[in-house]
Amino acid sequence: MNRITIDPITRLEGHGKIEIFLTDEGDVDNVYFQVPELRGFEKFCEGRPVEELAQIVTKICGVCPGCHHMASGKAADAVYGVTPPPTAVKLRELFYMAHFVHSHIAHFYALAAPDFVVGPTAPAAERNILGVIAKVGIEVGTEVIKQRRIAQEIQALLGGHQTHVVLNIPGGVRKGLTAEQRDDIVEKAKGFIEFSKFSLQLFGDVVLGNKDYVDIIVNGPYSLNIHSMGMVDDNNKVNFYDGKVRVVDTKGDEHCKYAPNDYMEYVEERVEPWTYLKFPFLKKIGWKGFVEGQDSGVYHATPLSRLNAADGMATPLAQIEYDKMYKTLGGKPVHATLAMHWARLIELLYSSEHCLELAEDPDIIGTELRVPLDNVPNEGVGIVEAQRGTLTHHYWTDEKGIVTKVNIIVGTTNNNAAICMSLKKAAEGLIKKGVKVDDGILNMVEMAFRAYDPCFSCATHHQRGKMPLVVNFRNKAGEVIRSVSRDK
């Protein structure tokens, strides 16, 4: 049996490896997506006061600090059995919307757009953000950097620092917002909305306007018929900060809807011997293997799954785009993996609109920022939607609030099985006997996981300094018979 290795993968956060095993005929026999590093953050948190965790967990990853800060803050609230006052909740959400704007802009323009704007099989040297700028113009590139910076400024203002966030404390937040600061955010949020609309227009023109790209999205080897997870509000609309986690099945019917405290009744984690990253699955169905379909326990937690799991968006412009996406792609739920990019842009618009809504809410400059902690701390769960999927923090403490145990299910971890399966389908569709496995083909295999925006720094806590792509072709004996490599 022959083997192709892609290690480490490009354009994702952290470190991962793809092993593609070929039959003697040159077709794909099996694909393993491995995360060969161990994550250990949960252990590190033990013995710390629970109120410190919101600051510590921001350092799990420089890309997703705000998500861990929010989940941690909510878990600490739950440990103490308190609900923050409305102003505190809205300040947290305002911070979080800016965090989403910052992250989603980065993913689309730096990671996703090179595949579509420049082209999936374009030379690797051009298939990057510089190639995107060359295609769409310097002014767009400038606007990308500017809007990211503005989003960072809002996070730094509210959170004390854009990465080392110190906003949340059990029962509330550390500081409020002045009317002058609020007015500034209102103007910035209006800019986010315009940029989000532009980004969706760009996606429409470049991707949806190209028949070949639409064909890749809809008919290519990039569909996966699995269940969809996402947090929803009381009206079943998408919500990133609070609500219940809803899962719809492959047909779009509700499988379950649970409060954060009940997550262990609905989600279980499986361990495989060939990777350190766990495989969460739907407990009531059970683990049936890496299989698609209604009877499978595999789900995904992504921008697309969030839209699938919800009945709509909570803001008007995002709702229009939501309706447009499902109308274009043939109704709900959508199982086209690459549609995650479209869904991510719809979420960018939602985040921008909600940022403005929150900034214009009179409560946002309120002065009641926290509630007293009168209860004996014990155990609590906090769930938010991270950019990369549903993020769960579960803390246990002693009666003094010292952490005794931590469980974290990271967004990317939810998608581990789905990523493996998407990669296999892409590889099966693209690598066949007689097909030359060149850089373009390998990139199209990588596109299958890139859509998930995986973050293995979070999921395993590891970073590497260099990201070459190495492909080894091995014969039956496992010997390398040909090797292809490229630097990022």
Next chain:
Amino acid sequence: MKDRSNRILVLGVGNDIQQDVGIPFKLTEDLQDILKTVSIDFENIFVGGLELLEYMNGYKGVVFIDTIKTAEGVPGRVHLFTVENYRETLHLSCRHDVSFHMSLEIGNTLGFNITDEILIIGIEILEDLEFGAVLSKDLNSHYPDILSQVSNYVDEFIRRILISTSL
């Protein structure tokens, strides 16, 4: 924003609860006591890539202090790079957006005022997966020498940049 046109930025890049990966933060803190020049700004960040552009924009010179792992792996060894001979340290590239070189290229393409006077200091560490708020015993034993070397390199860089300006 204050005028950066005649100022130097010393930027520590790392993670202060990841044991030896936090050494750049400790160095920038100690350098503030050693290098009393008013023309220096000190900052610490977690990730590189596109994030660097806003930090670098407009400065006369920029010094990055990052950690590095090489095949030789002698902990505490201080490596010096320029943009031209730089390959990779642990954090100047961001896996979630772009590499260090590409971030500079993007900055120049988009009209950022990115200086050519860049010094990259890489501190060799053995392990980047251990948690801890203090340095490992091994690296800590080398710390006085590391600080001394880094201080000299930064001082030399600053003198060259600022004196060449004043001339």
